[in-house]
Amino acid sequence: MSTVVSFDASKRKNRSDALNELTALVQDDLHAVNEVILQRMQSPVALIPQLAGHLIAAGGKRLRPVLTLAAARLCGYDGARHRKLAACVEFIHTATLLHDDVVDDSNLRRGEPAANTLFGNKPTVLVGDFLFSRAFQLMTEDGSLDVLRILSNASAIIAEGEVLQITTTNDIRTSEQAYLEVIRAKTAELFAAACRIGAVVANRPSPEEEALRTFGLNLGLAFQMIDDVLDYSAEQARLGKSIGDDFREGKITLPVILAYNRGGEAERFFWRRTLEDLEQQDGDLEKAIDLLTKSQALKDAADRAKHYGAIARDALGLFPEHPIKSALLSVVDFTLEREY
């Protein structure tokens, strides 16, 4: 089970399709989660649902809550507690997105103006706090100290990761290890927690909880790495997707780290100018993509992601055959197969 994927060109599925299949398997639960989300983001202070709704209702993929729902069902859980907890996970995720948007410059999120550009920094921060508090209220209502421990730990780690990222932003000499630590903290730990609490509500023994944690953590790492590759993908651009956000912000991601390490003086100068000094001109993004392609940095970054994907796949080996297991494996596969 340690092989990952053999690219089958006849498959026209992509990551979104695989996610949709998984989502379809927990459709009823997800509707209930959306109800909880809409209900619990309400407040007598009208600006709160207004601002939160800008992001929450805008309908992300609900990937993290879907993972919680799927993990619980995979563990044979047949109750309803996981719905409230899936909503917690989404609230925590949304709170971190809102706080992540608080920057000095205006910004976009999912192609839309970020909340802070529409509502200002301060309301954005405070509504994030509200959602975060609401998540802990929901967890407390559920009453599982294990869940509280898992999600409060994840929240602290996310905040640490975000701060760590600030201190590495625009430093082109960021090590691959430092990059890994940032994406683990910022992205993968919440994936891990989301999956793990599925086993906790199902009251499964520790090995299954650990297996789901392993699955989530490594899926999260692979997911983020591929996202970072796709931001430089000519193929994505060809498909009409917006690319180059990381480049414009000077974010130091794995492809760039690899290209810098492999580059000569002129190339390193280019990366310093564009990503450290943020002195960018027309054609620089194209040149960046060219350097990343020639140095194999994009391909190798995607290969690194496959390593984590393989770990995620293997983690599910503990579970018997189940439609949800197959769908989760598909999510791993199609996360990694996407073209770049």
Add this chain to the structure above:
Amino acid sequence: MSTVVSFDASKRKNRSDALNELTALVQDDLHAVNEVILQRMQSPVALIPQLAGHLIAAGGKRLRPVLTLAAARLCGYDGARHRKLAACVEFIHTATLLHDDVVDDSNLRRGEPAANTLFGNKPTVLVGDFLFSRAFQLMTEDGSLDVLRILSNASAIIAEGEVLQITTTNDIRTSEQAYLEVIRAKTAELFAAACRIGAVVANRPSPEEEALRTFGLNLGLAFQMIDDVLDYSAEQARLGKSIGDDFREGKITLPVILAYNRGGEAERFFWRRTLEDLEQQDGDLEKAIDLLTKSQALKDAADRAKHYGAIARDALGLFPEHPIKSALLSVVDFTLEREY
């Protein structure tokens, strides 16, 4: 017991002295709390203790954790759980201060540059998130769902209050009721929670928990109202304290609400110009103080505070004589007696 204070001019004590007396009674506990705070604000990410320390180590009065310690001891608690929980309360308070500082303009806090002006908005927000998460980790370690419920509710209410305040800032027609709701949410609910969890760790019956909640809530209201009065106090200015912060920011506090309601057209124009339009010139603060004094707004706002002080005092009637009870009553008295 419903009378409040008779001002005794011979007493040279003030609010700080009364707080110091209370603090002295829980000195050992407070040292332990400071240890927990210093230990648990650490992180491998150096910027976190650096930024958090700017505010935490700068040594506020630790009023809220002292209330938790005092309430627990008043309830006869002789364990150590309250120390960790007092640290939680301080972390939540600090997180809200950090987030409160995130504004578009530079700002001061306790006469020092606010964290965001030194470190930027984003790290300030994220370190707030870290402290907030850390607070929930500490609570989870303690394991009381009652405490978790109380503090997650308080946190959600604080965030709601902060958002509500944004929507009322610079609106001179803010009602006294809206003002009350804001200070209750922003200040008094955390005071209430801090006191209440003292009874919870001591495992006291509900009436004592409710009495301490009542005490904390009403002390918090009185405390904030008096703070709002003192910001216009000529006497404070004479003592070398900085005043006029609320005026410069256009914060609509009780004294101003009363003065506006009582004023004629010219006075209302003055308040609109200075607080709504923030068009301020030399001499405006002095004129504001003059209007607030002539209209009795300062005196009456302080009288309103006495009402809440009286409720706080009465709430302690349930408890037998105890040095901590006397010290808490002194805090109420000297909060209200301070000159303005």
